[in-house]
Amino acid sequence: MGADPLLLGKISLGVLVLVVVKVVVAFAVLLVTVMLMIWFERKVISDMQNRIGPNRAGPFGLLQSLADGIKLFFKEDLVPDRSDSFVFKLAPYLAMVPAFVTFTIVPIGGYIKVFGYSTELQVADPPMGILLLLAMSSISVYGVMLAGWSSGSKYPLLGSVRASAQMISYEAAMGLSIVAVVLVTGSLSTRDMVLSQQGSFFGVIPHWNILRLGVIPFVIFLIAITAELNRPPFDLVEAEQELVGGFNTEYSSIRFALFYLAEFMNTVTMSAIIVTLFFGGPDGPDPAPLHWLWPILWFVIKTGVFAFIYVWLRAALPRLRYDRLMDLGWKVLIPLSLGWLLVIAGMQISKVAGFSMLAALIVGAGLLYRAMAVGQRSNATNAMSASLKVAPKDALDSRAKFGDTHVVSGKRVVTRISAEGVVSSKSGGDPDGRT
């Protein structure tokens, strides 16, 4: 590594200190944020569910996650007899370290001057930027997968098989929607992405990627990221009701806490990444003095909004089934993002040649239609195989008996039968018939 600038002596001690300080500060800020995130999630979800939530430790229960962490520290650290103990101990770190590292590429503000050095508010701005995100999310798959595999128990094994399949398939969709961003930016660096989103259309509408790319890459990215994070409604990996706890069933004490920490840290990091990729990062109005503060504020607010959305999803949605999840990933998200990528590529070229855009649009639409059709057909096959389990004779008999003719159209009916016979038939579980 002869070309390493550090060894060539071109970097002064000041820069070195600055980098170290940035790393330490980012680490500390992230830890505190995670603590707040856990509290935020528990508080918001309690509000949505008519509960009070944590309110004992500290003001408004703010220190609850700290208390939980300390409690977990003093719990017995169990390593199951049948586990592969080295991998078992390694896995939590494989889950947590990528969560930290990913955060380093997130620009959380503009430039500031410290000790005479101008530096961007971002731990590192490597030229391959966003590729680091993909690399790290791939590594975090190992954390979950190895945790389940090394536990030497059946439920974690099922969890880890689900995990590796789910995370790998959704990474494809996620990567494709990132490519769309890279196409319009022309760079992999996150700083460049943020810079290219500054300004506005017609002075009013922000020049953010969500609008520049059409909303679709953002939606795909949001869904893919939720699956990647194993957050509800895609939390099949740790589906408590099915797999008891999934990959972390056998973990206890601080190792369990590390998984928990990693999960919430990923939630924060990914909210930040969404803001960076699609919502202009720290971009926003800059009205007052304190020019260094405003971008940070905008960044925090935007990230908070997405953190809230994740909590909201968790409160509102039931869990998807495993096969439906795979269908969604492979048959909808990936074709859709591929098609949309073509459209965007066409638009990029159309700045030079207008025809290509038209061609790309047509090809994209065709591909999209084809993909949807394939997906639909397989769904139809599934539905058919499901309905085959019903003995049609019986169903028809009972319908003839109780005069239920609504089912002929294939619509489900809940029938009310009173002493005089059928009173009314209504669709679904819906008494008002508005399904």
Next chain:
Amino acid sequence: MKNDVDSKVSNTDHLSLLVEETSEGVQELLPREHTPIEEFYLEEGYVLRVPEEEAVDIDEVDLASVPADETMIINMGPQHPSTHGVLRIMMELDGETILRSKPVIGYLHTGMEKTAEMLTFMQGSTNVTRMDYLSPLNNELVFSLAVESLMDIEIPPRATWIRMLMSELNRISSHVMWMATNGMDLGSTSMMIYGFRERELILGFFEKVTGLRMNHNYIRPGGVAADLPDGWFDDVAAICETMPFRVEEYQELLTGQPIFRERVEGVGVITQQQAMALSATGPILRATGLPWDLRKTMPYLFYDQVDFDVIVGTVGDTYDRYSVRLNEILESVRIVEQILEKMPEGEYKSLDRKVTPPPRARIDESMEALIHHFKLHTEGYRVPAGENYVAIESPRGELGCYIVSSGENRPYRMHVRAPSFVNLQSLPVMLHGGLIADAVAVISSVDPVMGEVDR
């Protein structure tokens, strides 16, 4: 690897020992090579007692279709978040697909039927109320009806109406509780809390009336334990007013939710014939389209005097069972509203002092009252010799009580036909061929209460 072989050998030894001990074979799901063909045939999801032309030939069951070493036998429970207590289900999985399954029960067995033989008829309702702990009043009701059917005493109409009121409110609370746990099992944590909130509303009323939230011992042979308290009318009216709105909320949260629909539609299908062959009752049977509701088909209490509909489904899948229960909540509200109108004045228990104790105040004034009170609470009353089976519609299905009296003050034998117990045996049929995630939805849709299953 060596360890595995050793444990396998000792395991089968252990199993053969069990077979000798119990003479009924092991409860556990055995590996394919140890499974007798008849049991396999059952576990594959076919049902006994279907018409001959529809029965599957036993030779046609293909044991070799799945190599034994590619499957995994997994225990769901008895300690599992979604088995609703201590139900243990052993499943043979191929990947995530369930090939065979077998419910193993008995973890909550407390010998309640035997206990009943030790308790007087007077004490009996404190025992039965602990069986189905989600609808205790229905248990008390069926026990009281069974005892009364042997005794030839007259129940005042107000007592009967009160019994109906409590029974229907209990049905609502039980169904709401089911909505809660079902939501939880499918990953919708909010539904869980909402369901408990509504249950609280009704339990609050129960506490006001009976003094307890569970295990009320309120409905007793001869009437009910106490009259309804002041202000009961407004409380019940408030419940009737609230519930439809809350049901509307569930509709928004779950019924219209595409993810929820995907999870339950076409899952755990059971045909009408299968359900009938397996003696399934309650929402499971009604979801297949058969309007079998004891309140309508064999009316007890004054159910023939109120107007309500029986809800049936069409397909018999988990979604239909969900819809049936959801609509039954509204039907129960309808019944309760009619009860509010029709509730007569009068006595709340039989005035036969040989059966029900005199009011507490009378004991200070009357020697006879004191004697009656003493005799009832020490010796109890004697029930003429005979036997009878009485069944009612509990939230889970046909809840029956079979009592044999030898003329003593305690039953010679009491048996409870617990709907959860009978419904459980339809589980392997519904689980067959589904995914492990479906298993959770299906177990939940059977709504087993383990206290009632094991008794």
